[in-house]
Amino acid sequence: MSAGAIDASGAVGQPRRPTRSRPVALARRRGVSILMVTLTCLAAAVAVVPLVVILVYLLKQGASALSLSFFTSMPKPVGEAGGGMANAIIGTLILIGIASAVGLPVGIGAGLYLAERRGTRLANLVRFLADVLNGLPSIVMGIFAWQFLVRPVGHFSALAGGAAIGAMMIPLVTRTTEEMVRTVPQSLREAALALGYPRWRTSLQIVLRTALGGIVTGVLVAVARVAGETAPLLFTALGNQFWSTKISQPIAALPLQIFTYAISPYEEQHAQAWAGALVLITLVLVISIVARVVTRARLGGGHD
């Protein structure tokens, strides 16, 4: 923020002499250039390979175990083929609901604060800490939630799991809300204030409503991210082999179920794990793609 930092960075960015002083054959320099450009192209191609490979495996392994009953029936006992993850799918939806109830008000509120009090010391600190919080290892959030919400109560619960992943949504929602509120033209705010709107109504009914589309997109991205979180749920939501929708009880979740089945020794459960992963990744990717398409349409495709 200070001018000093900008100067320092600017100094770092001083261009070096782009051409070497000793005479090098132009052909050789061109050759090196072409080779390196090709290598960067190759690097970009290689960077896409893992996603493609993982998706292909998920489709290949998961599709065979996937059927309508996967969504409607309960897990079969060990050793029996078939069955489904109806309880885990409902569980994940419930956990997302709790997470949203925890994360959205805080995230949107904090985002509004950052946008409205932009430039103040507190706003800068909160923005910085939100970014730091965004990098918090999910397992740390898991043991924190256990210590804070499970240990005092004495039992695992969907509520603790939902709160843990809800806390992980906060930094994402905060930053998106801030960015989106900042795109609302100042003139709109001024017009509302000139008409005699109180500040709070201007913020909530004019500014927030204008930015709502973008915020919803950001919320979707946050939901996509926490929907696949496993580590924060290990010691909070715990998982459940039975049908449960009580938020005070342990609850099944898709990522937990995939983890349990993946490390189990039974073939039938491996197949279920692949099917579960296919469902989970479809959920996550569809949300991500929808969010991206909506964002691009909104920003005219130019940005990001």
Added chain:
Amino acid sequence: MNATRKLPSIQGSVVADRIYRATILFFALCVPLLLLLIFVEIGRAGWPALRQFGGAFLTSSRWDPVQGEFGAAPAILGTLLTSIIALLIATPLALGGAIFLSEFCPAWLRQPLSFLIDLLAAVPSVVFGLWGVFVLVPLLRGTVMPFLRDTLHLGVTPFFTGPAYGPSVLAASLILAIMVLPYIAAVSREVLMAVPRSQREAALALGATRWETITGAVVPYARTGIFGGIILGLGRALGETMAVTMVIGNRHELSASLFAPGYTMASLIANEFSEATSDLHLSALMAVGFVLFVITLLVNAVARLLVRRVGEVRA
């Protein structure tokens, strides 16, 4: 008449404004409070173990829940080792990809290709783990490890020796490399795209080739931000839990060989937390979590400061 009726409503709105401001201030304060609460709660829970073992908690490699002795050195070193190997693999690919996308990529391909790389970051950790367990680990065991050890004769070094179990430090590092790649690539791309055109034009006008323009004029300008992106990737790698837990083999020994199983701080917690029977064992795991929390906090803070400075130059 009208004015007198308006008056209370303006006063009401002043109160409402105050309530509104207090509310968003409260939500904003939730972010620092949450971090503080995590710090205090986990620190408090880990304190008994930290107090009992002191510095030995970080340096001892004896982790024995039965005897009640806890030293987290193998897990701490395992975390650092896997993360650094992951960065060594991911950084050239991510940076190369970012340079291609920002400098050489045809305009029609830039958006879709960037999006595909970004999507990799959306894949849940447990899905990487599943793929790691059933595809990567068998591939390493059957093909890659024998190839590295015997065909390439890397077995003469201490790093590629021993039986090829499959679940190993190598498997964890490879999975981590894939997982942090999109983060480094995204930040690098943003930073490179923010380098002013004049920087490139000046280099080209001086007769630099396309590649010399990159190494001489573009990358030096973006250096701080790229470094920030790599550190950000490091932060992700250090704390990554599920995928690593599923492929690293979970063993309390640190071997020089990448073929040997190992542990990371995150996988240690994930693996032993629900089985911890004694209070001291639980406290030791909390202490590991505390160490991990402090390290990632510092790493992320540094990364954000570096990346932010670039953002400010651009603005």
